[in-house]
Amino acid sequence: MKCLFASNANQHRLRGVTSGPMTVRPSGRRATDTTRSRPFRRDEMLQRLRAGTFDVLVIGGGITGAGVALDAAVRGLRVALVERDDFASGTSSRSSKLVHGGLRYLQNGDVRLVYEALHERQRLLRNAPHLVDVLPFMIPVLTRDGVISKKVAKTLGSAMWMYDLTGGWRIGKRHRKLSADTAFSHLPTMHRDRVAGGFLYYDASADDARLTLTIARTAAARGAVVANRCRVVDLTEDGRDGRVDGAVVDTGDGEIVVRASVVVNATGVWADEVRSMEHADASPSIRPAKGVHVTVPWERVRNDIAVVIPVPKHKRSLFLVPAGPRGDGTFRHAYVGTTDTDHAGSLDEPQCDAADLEYVLSALNHTIADRPAADTGTGHASTAGTSTDQTVPRPPITPDDVTGVWAGLRPLVAASSSGRTADLSRNHQVTVSDRGVVTVAGGKLTTYRKMAEDTVDEVLRQLGRSPRRLRRLLTRHLGRSTTRRVRLLGATSDRGDVGTREGHLRHRYGTEADELLAMIAVDPTLGDPLVPGQPHMRAEAVFAVQHEMATTLVDVLERRTRVHHFDRAAAEAAAHDVAELLADHLGWDADEIQRQVSAYQALCERERTAAVTVPIGDAQPAGSTSDEVVTT
Structure with missing residues (x-):
């Protein structure tokens, strides 16, 4: 640590409250809206x-x-x-993208944390309504190998009531039990004969x-x-x-x-x-815990709400969350996660390795039926495949089906004794x-x-x-x-249909969508897709540079938009075109454009390489450090 004290150091030190009057900017109640x-x-x-x-x-x-x-x-x-x-x-930028109380913390007896989180969830829904969405969750009750069996369903019902009473009700909806047919309709690619019912409760999600x-x-x-x-x-x-x-x-x-x-x-x-x-x-003082998420095409799973899915041979569960709404009840992607393991590698760029990928996909394939279900006669015909013929198998989801991954590190406070990160x-x-x-x-x-x-x-x-x-x-x-x-910048509840151009922008920028729409009105080409097949527009990349301090291609593809996490191949294919668009606003020459593209391609290659690499000394499957009945 450097000592930069000199004879005129008092001039460099603040006239703050420790040594004089603090500068106070006047602020009244009306200033709560930004x-x-x-x-x-x-x-x-x-x-x-x-x-x-x-x-x-x-x-x-x-x-x-x-x-x-x-x-x-x-x-x-x-x-x-x-x-x-x-x-x-x-x-x-690498979380589960959930704004939630955490049902498992209640099961662990941490009522105070759940109470605090549920109240903060409601404040976010109020202060950032353009960014935070109510998200229904289903916990299926399965006849075997499930997160919840019929035997323990009554116990979970009590936990659900406690969750509501702790603050879950503030979202405007309470939990409820689901019939087998209704539970199946929310994830019509499940093994129908194993579905005995389910529980529905509500939390929220946000682009982190x-x-x-x-x-x-x-x-x-x-x-x-x-x-x-x-x-x-x-x-x-x-x-x-x-x-x-x-x-x-x-x-x-x-x-x-x-x-x-x-x-x-x-x-x-x-x-x-x-x-x-x-x-x-x-x-x-910090014990990093790695959490991995994997993205697959939504058509392979077809869940219309978040679903808690079991991990085979482990008393643990993962989330299956739909993402990229099209506005017609369907989605572009679904992501699955998260794992919870100690991390001893680089803090700067944790990766999803082969063990992580196998762990997540095995759980997903355990839940997804190997054959599409026929019409049950209840009005809930399967939409999971192109045919309801029971003789037509559905292939398992493999690494080749994965469209994106991300791995993040939880900054857990280290305990005095060793144990599971979970x-x-x-x-x-x-x-x-x-x-x-x-x-x-x-x-x-x-x-x-x-x-x-x-x-x-x-x-x-x-x-x-x-x-x-x-x-x-x-x-x-x-x-x-x-x-x-304090409402966050752009806060508005008036967002419209996410399937429209304006609705898409208002769901991401709130009132600031007007600025992007004005840009498109001046230059209609800015309304064209930034990456083919994805909803983001070229105007969003320009806005990211002009108003959001984006300075690299990775900034735009990985964080200002989330294309990299959800469709890496499409983002990589469009990387040069996006870099050329950014160059007009960042002053890049041809060499810098190529450097930016090469840097992004190198990131993609590191992720691909990691996904086929088995970690040395991996003695147990990724994510197996936890054995909660429900992990939320």
Whole structure:
């Protein structure tokens, strides 16, 4: 850690609450709606980063760091956030994309976590209605080899009531039991003779990367300085007391020093790397757990809602989630996951290996019948195949059918004793080092806002102010967090039909869809597909560069759109065309276009290679560290 204290250091340190009056931006109740964004250009952000001094510097541009930046900005603090790669480039773009309470946590007795998550789910549905959708889930009751057997169905019914009472009812619908015919109609490719019924309950889903980006942009709209591709290479210290007072940041064009009264480490699985900048011998605090998801063509499964499917020979389950709605009740894709295993490899690019793929596909093939079901006479004729002839087999789903994969790392707080990653708590933890760095670790996507609230409360304590006292003595916004009422950028419930051009854009951009529609009106070619067969338009790539700080081809194909995760082959085939479109707005020449395409092709090749590689020393199937009856 560097000491950059000099004779004029007092001029570099903030006039923050630790040494003087804090700058307070007036903010009233009407400010809870963020409908217009400030410029979100990287060059402008870097200029402000170089020139400014801050109350808090947030390291990490995942959903936790973005949430901390938003909470602090709303309270009136001067905030900077730096992300070493792209926003949501780590765990926050590689989750199950669910906004949920977690039924299994209730089974484990963690009522407080479920209560908190269900309340946060409702706040997200209210504050980001353009990004978060109610998602029905079905747990089939099967006669054999199922997640739930007829014998334990009564017990699950009690758990469902508890889930509703804990807060699940707030979504507007309670759980209910399903008949065998109704359960089968939701996944008509199941073994019909094994279906005895089911349970239906409700949670929510969201595009995790877009949610993270929108939170970061909302923080910027509230005055935060937010920049990607800014790597923290060292921490700086106050030469008088040894407390950390900033960071040395590599912006790609050189190093700058960013000064802040408090530094927040919100880097997820990389938290220990930042901690080692303070103390080289810092003991590990994070235990990364890998979760893998696999995408297949929806026509192979034909589920119209999310389904909890069993894993053969393991008391465990996976989610089968439809994705890419066409607007007519059908979908483009379905994804299956997640595994839960220790990860000892690279934190930067975890991969789905052959064991992971076999584990997920075996579970899927265990659930999907090898022959299409005939009409049951109940009006629920199978739509799973082109024929209902029982003599026509349905081939198993193989790696050749997989259209995309992603692997993410959960930043679980390490326990004092070893054990399964699935047993580690999903609660978050906020700690303060002896040099004043605030670290937030653990948690889950759904509870990001509460994690941020607790973190900024600790920041205020480090600044010498109690949240309660500030609420009384200064202003409402410098006291307790008010983000539970802050609607994210573009928030609207008026989204229309997702199957139309306008509906597609409003489901992704909310009120900002008007800007994309205006772009298309000026240049109709921007309404053409970005990638053939996918709903994304060329205007979305241009908007990503102009308004969302996308700077690479990977940014656009993997995170601003999700084409890479759902149809990698189509994205790779269109990579050069997309790069040429971006070049017009990023100033790339022919050599840079080729570099961008080659970098994306290399990413695709690494994923393909990993999927046929058996990990050395893999003694058990991927995902077998958990034996919950229901994993949600």
